[in-house]
Every structure is written in C-alpha cells, then in structure tokens.
Amino acid sequence: MDEKEIKERIIFPLDVPDRTEALAWVRRLGGEVGVFKIGLELFTAEGPEIVRAVKEESGARIFLDLKFHDIPVTVERAVARALDLKVDLLTVHALAGRAALRAAALAAEGGLKILVVTVLTSLTRADLMEVGLSAELVRDIRELTLKMASLARISGCHGIVCSAKEVSAVKEAFPRLLTVVPGVRPAWASQDDQVRVATPAEAAVAGADYLVIGRPIRQAPDPREAVKKIVSEILKGLEEA
Numbered sequence: 001m002d003e004k005e006i007k008e009r010i011i012f013p014l015d016v017p018d019r020t021e022a023l024a025w026v027r028r029l030g031g032e033v034g035v036f037k038i039g040l041e042l043f044t045a046e047g048p049e050i051v052r053a054v055k056e057e058s059g060a061r062i063f064l065d066l067k068f069h070d071i072p073v074t075v076e077r078a079v080a081r082a083l084d085l086k087v088d089l090l091t092v093h094a095l096a097g098r099a100a101l102r103a104a105a106l107a108a109e110g111g112l113k114i115l116v117v118t119v120l121t122s123l124t125r126a127d128l129m130e131v132g133l134s135a136e137l138v139r140d141i142r143e144l145t146l147k148m149a150s151l152a153r154i155s156g157c158h159g160i161v162c163s164a165k166e167v168s169a170v171k172e173a174f175p176r177l178l179t180v181v182p183g184v185r186p187a188w189a190s191q192d193d194q195v196r197v198a199t200p201a202e203a204a205v206a207g208a209d210y211l212v213i214g215r216p217i218r219q220a221p222d223p224r225e226a227v228k229k230i231v232s233e234i235l236k237g238l239e240e241a
C-alpha cells in the first residue's frame, strides 16, 4: 500500500459544534484524508444540509455516523433518507438486531454501505456488565464482537465498526467484511475517553480497512503534519509486518 492509498483509508470525524468549524476542518485537511465523518454533534446542530455542504467543499467520501438503533421499519426508513443524502457510509447498531440490520442492508442496496457498530471503543468489561451482560459473555470481548460481526454478515451489511483489539479475529472469520476502527491513538497522543485503543500502525497491521482518527489530529499543533506523521507510521508498520 502506498501513501495515497493509506490517506484514502483515514476517516476524520468532524466532531465540532457547527458548520463554520466543520468546513474550516474540511479545508484544512483537504487532500490529506479520504473520508469525512459527520456524527451526532454536527448533525444535531446543522441537520442534513451539512452533508451537502461537506460533500461540496471536500469532494471526499462522507460517512454519516448516526448509529441507528431502533425497530426495523424505523431503521429502514431512516436509511432510505440517508440514501437520498448520497452519503457513502452509514452506521446502524448491532443491538438493533438481525431484522433491523437486514432492513438497513436492503434499504441501502446499490447506494451506500452499512456499517454495524459492535462494542464501543470507550467501553470496559465493567461497563458491559453494568448494562446487564454476563461476566462470561464479556470475558472475551472478541467473542462478543465476532457474534455481532456474524450478524452483520448474515444480514447483508457491508462492514463493522470495532476496536483494533478485535479486528484481526473479525478479518480472519469474515475476510470480506469492511472493518472500520476508531479508538486509534498514536504513541504521542492522549488517550482521552477511549479505552480499547491501539496505534495507527497496530490497527492497520491487524487488518483495519479504515481508521477513524479525530482528536490526535484535531488537537495537534499542526494537524496536516499530524496526518502525515500518522501515514508514515502506518507505512512503516505495514512494511515491517
């Protein structure tokens, strides 16, 4: 993989409060990353119009990360609206269950890719037990992720979102599922609220197709330089692997 291909696989989340800041980041990082992610904060503030604005300004691919988690018909209809917006990637939560995932996959057909969110990178075993999962089930988060990945595959979804800790097991079991990995932290960046983290090189070597990297870039003194550093670390990691 060369530098250009690696950049295409970096997703920058526009986790900012408004359109002005979002478009400033799009201009600042133009050509350095392949995908811009619009998540709950920006979408709640600006609505669907922000998707059109980011698309127009960047020409990059758009990942709408609203993590739909609802009954099948509601998910199906919401996916249809995302299709109207012409986004490239969209998240649905695994806990919505097989019927909702299937409905999402069918509604997305031919237009966008559905990514199934598995176990959030901010969650520890204790957090998972607190929401009612058994100690046995959370002993191996990989197993839990694999169950959700299997559901994604069976339902006809295109990929999953998981931490770098689980990605190699997912790739081994389901080589055709796209893997999107957040919770990515270069050795020089702070961990913030992420728990199950890995460096960009570790995540890429483990088999991540896309890396979501926000604050390590956003909080860097020179964000474009930070992306370049990340890309060269990934390149080096892949060459050495």
Ligand SMILES: O=C(O)c1cc(=O)[nH]c(=O)n1[C@@H]1O[C@H](COP(=O)(O)O)[C@@H](O)[C@H]1O
Pocket: 013, 015, 039, 065, 091, 117, 119, 120, 121, 122, 161, 162, 182, 183, 184, 192, 194, 212, 213, 214, 215, 216
């Ligand atoms: O679906 C996601 O993108 C996601 C899933 C997950 O398990 N963990 C996670 O951090 N994310 C998102 O990935 C981004 C991570 O941002 P940073 O922690 O700033 O790199 C945020 O936009 C999160 O919403």
